[in-house]
Amino acid sequence: METNHYDVLIVGAGVAGSALAHALPTITSKSRASPIRVALLERSLSEPDRIVGELLQPAGVAALQKLDMEGALEEIDAIPEDGYCVVHSGRLVHIPYPDGRQGRSFHHGRFIMRLREYAKRAQGVDVIEATVNELIECEHTKRVLGVRATRSSPRGDGSREEKEPFFADLVIIADGCFSNFRNAVMGKSARQSSTRSYFVGAILKNVQLPMPQHGTVALIKGHGPVLLYQISEHDTRMLVDVKHPLPSDLKARNVVPQLPTSLHVAAHEALDRDRLRRMPSSFLPAVEQGGKYTKEGVFLLGDSWNMRHPLTGGGMTVALNDVVLLAQMLGEVGNYGNWDQVSDTLARWHWARKPMASTINILSVALYDLFGADDEYLSVLQNGCFKYFECGGDCIRGPVSLLSGIAPSPALLFYHFYKVAFYSIWIMFTHPRPVNNSNGEVKSTLAVPPVWEYPFLLIKSVKVFWTACVVFGPLLWSEIRWW
Template sequence: MAEQYIVVVAGVIASLLGFVFLYYNSLDGRQVLVIERNLNAPNRIAGENLLPGGYLKLIELGLQDEIDAQRILGYILYKDGKNVLVSFPLEKFQPHVAGRNFHNGHFFQKLQKKAASLHNVNLEQGTVISLLEENGIVKGVHYKNKSGQMLTAYAPLTIVCNGCFSNLRRSLCYPKVDIPSYTVGVILTNCKLPNENYGALILADPSPVLFYPISSTEIRCLVNIPSEIVPSVSNGEMAHFLKTLVAPKVLPELYNSFIFAIEKKDNIRTMPNKIMAAAPHPTPGAILIGDAFNMRHGITGGGMTVALSDVVILRDLLRPLHDLSDASAICKYLESFYTLRKPMSSTINILANVLQKVFSASSNPAMENLQQTFLEYLRLGGVFSYGISAIKLSISFLFHCIIWRWPIVTSISFSQTLVGWG
């Protein structure tokens, strides 16, 4: 009899990850039970971006045709009336390779439909309450179905990917969650960004503001607000904050649409930016992946890319396994997953968490100077703003300045120093 997996899916990025995972494992003849909290299309402000590396993973999984998306080649950074274009390093790839932005709910439903069409996939709406453990081994889950009935599902391996609000992670990792800020999102219509296929990031006080297309007629705006000053949406304080403090900083061609988006009913959504380092607690019979396991600040939109990379790694590890009955041996074998995922996940995590500090407004003059110098460095162009080496050098510079509190240097000596580090 074929092995059965349980995939616990809830949330946004986790949902996509779960469906991709179950799709590929079911093709290998394995029985898959998916317990998804809500099978309706999600309406969230997360999981709308794929970096080029994430799109390459989508191609590797054979699912690039499942995404109705807008191509994105990079971002333009704006500050104090100046701007700098930062492109993705795509010179070695085919023209179709680029970043992708999209309606998360649309992508979710396409993957859901594909998964449900497979004969050995059982897709069920329900809420997982707890893991079923016997003698330190996970045997399955307890869950409540759509009708409210309490049920138990058994399987030799449970894949837990129930998102940033996971109620199961404490059994499978050492969670330490930090929430430095919140993201406020609105959708703009009937407007265009200054440069086609480029997002816009405005570095302003009190909050960085990000714009990117999610369809041919819609632009997503995300405002990053420090946790200690997040206004209430329900009583109108958030709308007032956006109109009075943020709107004057947006690009003139987007201003009217931004105001209209704020005034549109139920168009303002908020989301905590959670940061949680990957700290696994290997447990026989289960493995934790996705935002339930590892989170980074959302300023780079890299969460989906990390998730898809994790899926490819885990898929390749599980494919040669035909017998999952020895939970302890399988657990030991799967520990390599945590090492194999580091090159992709660590790069994106570090970049996201450092950039959110550098790009956020600060009353500290040294941080303001750091931000200005970093932009001047990118404005030098060439290797300084284009390519993997630029990311590597930028991270090195930012870490040295933040950790060691080095004095800010001129852009020329700064760039020369970075070349030395590279």
């Protein structure tokens, strides 16, 4: 039984769990005479197969370097990413990462396996393949003392192992977006994730994107955005946004004609060939942990606690930066059994992570609302956003610095978001637009709105601005509040 007692027990060997298992012994070794013992429990240590978590922003690459884990991007056929290309009505706009920074795209499973290799090599870390069934709580204080888990390997007679207890001074739950323990840990403080759409994934074979080594975002009329990025030498991931509720046919062939023509054949082949899978695009704001907000002895990490829309590919970047901060702060804790000390650390960590996490969380949903515009006023904002990018200069550098995590600043995000809103309104009054003939049919000619339409446009401007507030305001509030 004594061999099953650890200083820290981590449930879930995904991005956050594996990175923290590697980082904690390294950091704490500087302040302790002997390394801490860490158990990393994962239901299956085979290579996972997912359609998201395949793009790491430049700030995520930098976080890996801080954790001395940048080698996890090697030997997995990862592709350097230099920025984005946004496609709208046949027009392209180039959005490069600033200062030559690069991200990486890859097969998710290969990256996870490399992270787990780092965890296995860390001193004092046991990586155990076992399904965690329940938390072990003290009968009187309700403090979490560990978990019960069933090892994956069957007995020699073919029967499964019985539930085995694993004890630790501190339990960290990092079991992903479909967490089995979120409500058990947070209790009444737990928020429920919201899902408005799904990403349906397929693999395009041997294609060249409009801008190589750039993620491509195609804005599709009457449909959600389509995201494409190369994840290996021969494979390009295509993610099609499908709004909730899901249709009976997930093939989504109506989006293909609006993609760049060079992708049409490969897209149809992929839709015919692949078993299309879907992942919910969930949003779950973070709630402060520790003290009265969670059970003693346990807290949540990663997607089990905080999720954002996957459109901007910021999830792994947030998770790795969370680990960088958390490992440093936990390295200063002398006794993980002292919940008051751990709670103070969790409170400091919660607010230290806010600039990065809040910026990426808010931007992911706000940008999705604009890119997936499904009403008249959001369409105005979508058009204004695209034209804002076409202005170049700081109109590109600022937003992509926010998206990539290079400039984590909610204030800067507020500035650019409302600058886009006012620019969208300005465009309605000043930019040429298609005009209708006497029969109401759209003509090919463009014309600036005449002066007598200004009263109508003024009313529409108020509605556009209000729509911008409705999009941004609740997202900002969800990050500011903490109960």
